[in-house]
Amino acid sequence: MSKINALVNMTLAAIIYPFKKKEFKNENVWLIGGHAGDIYDDNSKFLYEYILNNHKDVDIYWVINKDSKVKNKIPGKTLIKGSIENYLYYYNAKVIVFSHAPSADIAPYNFAIPILNKFHKNVFKVFLNHGSISFKKRKPMNAKLKKLIDDLMRSYNMATAISEFEKDIMVNEWKMSEDAVCVVGSARHDNLPLNEKSKNRDILYMPTWRDWIKFGSGEFTETQYFINIMNFLNDERLNDILEKNDVNIKFYMHHLMHGFIDDIKENITGKRIIFLDKDVTVADEITSSIANITDYSGVAVDFLYMDRPILFYQFDKEKYKQEVDSYIDLDNEMFGSIAYNKDQAVDELIRLIESGFEVKKNQEDARNKFFRYNDNGNCNRIYNSILKKLNNI
Helix, strand or coil, X not given: CCHHHHHHXXXXXXXXXXXXHHHHCCCCEEEEECHHHCCCCHHHHHHHHXXXXXXXXXEEEEEECCCCCCHHXXXXXXXXXXXXXXXXXXXXXXXXXXCCCHHHHCCCCHHHCCCCCHHHHHCEEEECCCCCCCCCCCCCCCHHHHHHHHHHHHCCCEEEECCXXXXXXXXXXXXXXXXXXXXXXXXXXXXXXXXXXXXXXXXXXXXXXXXXHHCCCCCHHHCHHHHHHHHHHCCHHHHHHHHHCCCEEEECCCHHHHHHHHHHHCCCCCCCEEECCCCCCHHHHHHXXXXXXXXXXXXXXXXHHHCCCEEEECCCHHHHHHHCCCCCCCCCCCCCEEECCHHHHHHHHHHHHHCCCCCCHHHHHHHHHHCCCCCCCHHHHHHHHHHHHHHCC
8 A cells, every 4th residue: 555545544534533433432442463464374363363252342353455365264354454444443443463563564654644643652552573583683774764663662552572582682672661571472372282293294394585585686596595495305315205204395485585486396306395375374384294494484483382393404594694693592592403504404304204203302491491481371361461551551
């Protein structure tokens, strides 16, 4: 949606607002969204369904893009992001919940518009984050943009964290209010089975994106990213062990790099590599997979939560540290198995398969550091924390 269309719609909603206020007077309206209105997944999805199923006194709406492919798959009530109706409900909402930012997920540009941003100031704002704070640092910004983002994040009434490790980053590095950050767990983790092995033998491989490739020049097939992934997936020893043990690797390319998926598909020789669609429900693939291969994706934290084995294939660690960097020290705080080249990755995966997918001891130590709770009660804690803070306003 263009800024002009958003401004027109939010202005029209503001004009209508006084005449519709009585209709909302006794309503307990909550709006929730995530992934810029495009995808129905992650923390927002699971908190939304928890509230929808367990708290009928909340009049909750999911905010979705008009052209989203998942628009008709969402249970309950929806609002089209950026519509007049969307802004009208936002102006009358008691709570908004988002995984990225209010502007991206709930009400485009409203927080930055003078006079109209009073609605942003008045509503109770809950930041869920879309994943764990782990392997990707926030990038430095120019001074003007940094001040805007810092002011926005300080305006949040509540933010969720899974551990003191996360809270420390949010308060001391992101400069969020210490009172706002609550160590209550991650909503999406309630969907994860605990201490239970997968019923199948599929391994989920999720390399994360590289913005220096996505927006850079040159052929994708000439990048070290492509070459290292292809050398690994096409390795003869790897494909022999997959076939011998009836194991598949499910490959999910990050949605921001999915435009390159055909380059990988066309060069795969192994029969045990399954390609997942961009719009697949990643949460379902996580819970149904016996192990995880990644490089720097926070999905590893989900497998850590489930106590399932993880292999990190970090063929460009030094480049990643230079371009992105990680809150988890890639040299001293890693867990699971680690490989820095194709042969090491194949060796580690063979060892993992032949061990019957045994979890390394170092993952237990990491679980104690990265989770305060491991009980599937996170949505309940988040909801009760929202109510407690609302009652204290």
